[in-house]
Amino acid sequence: MKKEFKTLDCTLRDGGYYTNWDFNKDLVFDYCKTMEVLPIEYVEIGYRSTPLNGYLGEYFYCPKHVMAELKALMPTKKLTIILNEKDIRGHHVEELLKPCLKYIAMVRIAIDPKNFKRAIELAKAIKLMGFEVAFNVMYMSNWKQDSDFLNGLEGLEDTIDYFYMVDSFGGIMPNDVIDIMTLVKTKTNVKLGFHGHNNLEMALINTITSINEGCEIVDCTITGMGRGAGNLKTELFLTYLNKVKNIEIEYTKLGKVVALFEEMKKKHGWGTNLPYMFSGAFSLPQKQVMEWVGMNRYPMSSVVNALKNQTEDIKDNFKLPTLQKKEKIYNSAIILGGGKSAKNHNNAIKKLINKEKNVCLIHAGARNVSDYLDVKCDQFYALSGFESEKLLSNINDHTKLSQTCIYPPFPRVMGTVIPKEIKSISKELSSISFTKSSTESPLTIAIQIGLDLGVYNVFLVGFDGYDALINQTQQILAQENQAIINDLLLIKNLNVLALTPTKYKNLSTSSIYSLI
Structure with missing residues (x-):
C-alpha cells in the first residue's frame, strides 16, 4: 500500500544534541544502509552552519565530503540539512549551500516565531538555488495564544514547500494538533508537516492525528534519539505503518540498527523522565532540563522542584540562616574532593589535620564524609544537588552529624529541597564573591566557605582531575572545576596548594607527606 504522506528521519541531526554531532563511522554506515531500504523518503543528515565558538562535530557542519559519503550510501533518499535561522543570513546562503547542490534535496530552517518575517528572506534566497525549502517553526504549544506570525504565511506557496509545526516542549495534545492545524490552514495552502x-x-x-488531519510529512528518529526527551521513535512509527497500512518493513536490518542505538542510549540516556514530563506539560524549555539532567548533579526531586517554582514564579522555597563571615578564625582549610586520592591518602590527611593548628576540614561534596567522622576538627559540608541525599546515605546514623551543612546563597537556581534530618544544622552562604563560573558547584561552595572563615591557606586534596578518555558529563565538570580553580588562584594573599596528585592546570602542588 502506498503512503499518502512522507516520512523524514532526522536521527543524525536531532541525536547530535547528545553526541555533540559526532557519531561512530560504523554506526553511521549501518544507519545509512538501513535508511536506504526503509519506507522513508527524506533523511536529515545534520546542520549546515557558519563557524561558531566551541567544538561542534562533523554533523553540525556537514562538510562536502560527508554529504558525498552519505549520498553514496543512500542514493534513493532525499537528503536534507537544516539551518538555524538565528545564525544564518541571506548573504551566507551562496557560500554555505553551493557545495550542497549535488547531494541535498531539501533545506529546512529552524525558526523562532518572533523571527518569522526575517526567515522569509532567507527562504527566498535558498529557493532561488533550486532546493526544496521547509520552515520548522518552534513552540507550537504557544500558537493558540500568539498566532500573529502566521499572517506572514500568506503568499508563501512559491517560496516554501513545507510548513512544519514543531512541538518544541513536547506538551501538545491531539486536540491541540487539530485546533492548530485548523488555524494554520486558514492562513496558507502550503503543505504541512509535524x-x-x-x-x-x-x-x-x-x-x-496530524496525518489524519492532512499533514503531508512527519519526523521521527531511531530510538527517539533527540534533544531532551527525544522524538517519535522511527521503529515504533514504522511498526504502526506495517500494522495499520500493511507497509512492508525490513525488520532484520531495522532491528540491527536499533540495537546499536540502544547500546549508545545506555551512555547518553535520552528519552523522557519526570522532569521532561513536567517541562512538557507546562511548556518549559527543554534545553535547561537537558543541562540539569545531563550534569548528573541534581536529583529528580530538585529538577522538578525547580521547574515547579518556574511555573509559580517562585525564586526559592525558603531561606536558611547565613554563615557569618569571620576574620582569621582558622589559619588553614583542607578542602576535600571526591577523587580516589582522598581515600588513598586518608591516613596522611588525618595526620595533617592533627598536626595543623586552627585548621578546618571542608567537604566539597559528600563522597568521603564517613571516613572523617572521627576527626577532631570543625567540619563543613558543601552541598548542592544530590549531595544532601549522598550525605545521609553515606552516614547510616544521621545523629552522628554534628557539623555544619552549607548551601549556595539564596535564591538557589534549583530552589531548596533539604532533608529534614539535616535542616537544623544547615546554613547558606551570603554570596559567592570569587567566581562567576558556577554558584552550584560543591567546589565553589567549599572555597567560599573557606574565604568567609578567613583562612589564608587552602589545601586541596582529592582533586585528581580526569583522564583524557572521559564522558561528556565528566568533561563538563572538569572544565567547570578548572574555571573555578583559575578564579581561586587570582585571589591575592591566599596560599593555594594541591597536596595530592592532580591533573588540573596551574595549581602549585606539594606532597602531603612532606608536611607530616
Whole structure:
C-alpha cells in the first residue's frame, strides 16, 4: 500500500544534541544502509552552519565530503540539512549551500516565531538555488495564544514547500494538533508537516492525528534519539505503518540498527523522565532540563522542584540562616574532593589535620564524609544537588552529624529541597564573591566557605582531575572545576596548594607527606 504522506528521519541531526554531532563511522554506515531500504523518503543528515565558538562535530557542519559519503550510501533518499535561522543570513546562503547542490534535496530552517518575517528572506534566497525549502517553526504549544506570525504565511506557496509545526516542549495534545492545524490552514495552502517531541509520550498519537488531519510529512528518529526527551521513535512509527497500512518493513536490518542505538542510549540516556514530563506539560524549555539532567548533579526531586517554582514564579522555597563571615578564625582549610586520592591518602590527611593548628576540614561534596567522622576538627559540608541525599546515605546514623551543612546563597537556581534530618544544622552562604563560573558547584561552595572563615591557606586534596578518555558529563565538570580553580588562584594573599596528585592546570602542588 502506498503512503499518502512522507516520512523524514532526522536521527543524525536531532541525536547530535547528545553526541555533540559526532557519531561512530560504523554506526553511521549501518544507519545509512538501513535508511536506504526503509519506507522513508527524506533523511536529515545534520546542520549546515557558519563557524561558531566551541567544538561542534562533523554533523553540525556537514562538510562536502560527508554529504558525498552519505549520498553514496543512500542514493534513493532525499537528503536534507537544516539551518538555524538565528545564525544564518541571506548573504551566507551562496557560500554555505553551493557545495550542497549535488547531494541535498531539501533545506529546512529552524525558526523562532518572533523571527518569522526575517526567515522569509532567507527562504527566498535558498529557493532561488533550486532546493526544496521547509520552515520548522518552534513552540507550537504557544500558537493558540500568539498566532500573529502566521499572517506572514500568506503568499508563501512559491517560496516554501513545507510548513512544519514543531512541538518544541513536547506538551501538545491531539486536540491541540487539530485546533492548530485548523488555524494554520486558514492562513496558507502550503503543505504541512509535524515534528513531535515525546515528553508526555504523545509523539506517536500526535503524529497520527496530524496525518489524519492532512499533514503531508512527519519526523521521527531511531530510538527517539533527540534533544531532551527525544522524538517519535522511527521503529515504533514504522511498526504502526506495517500494522495499520500493511507497509512492508525490513525488520532484520531495522532491528540491527536499533540495537546499536540502544547500546549508545545506555551512555547518553535520552528519552523522557519526570522532569521532561513536567517541562512538557507546562511548556518549559527543554534545553535547561537537558543541562540539569545531563550534569548528573541534581536529583529528580530538585529538577522538578525547580521547574515547579518556574511555573509559580517562585525564586526559592525558603531561606536558611547565613554563615557569618569571620576574620582569621582558622589559619588553614583542607578542602576535600571526591577523587580516589582522598581515600588513598586518608591516613596522611588525618595526620595533617592533627598536626595543623586552627585548621578546618571542608567537604566539597559528600563522597568521603564517613571516613572523617572521627576527626577532631570543625567540619563543613558543601552541598548542592544530590549531595544532601549522598550525605545521609553515606552516614547510616544521621545523629552522628554534628557539623555544619552549607548551601549556595539564596535564591538557589534549583530552589531548596533539604532533608529534614539535616535542616537544623544547615546554613547558606551570603554570596559567592570569587567566581562567576558556577554558584552550584560543591567546589565553589567549599572555597567560599573557606574565604568567609578567613583562612589564608587552602589545601586541596582529592582533586585528581580526569583522564583524557572521559564522558561528556565528566568533561563538563572538569572544565567547570578548572574555571573555578583559575578564579581561586587570582585571589591575592591566599596560599593555594594541591597536596595530592592532580591533573588540573596551574595549581602549585606539594606532597602531603612532606608536611607530616
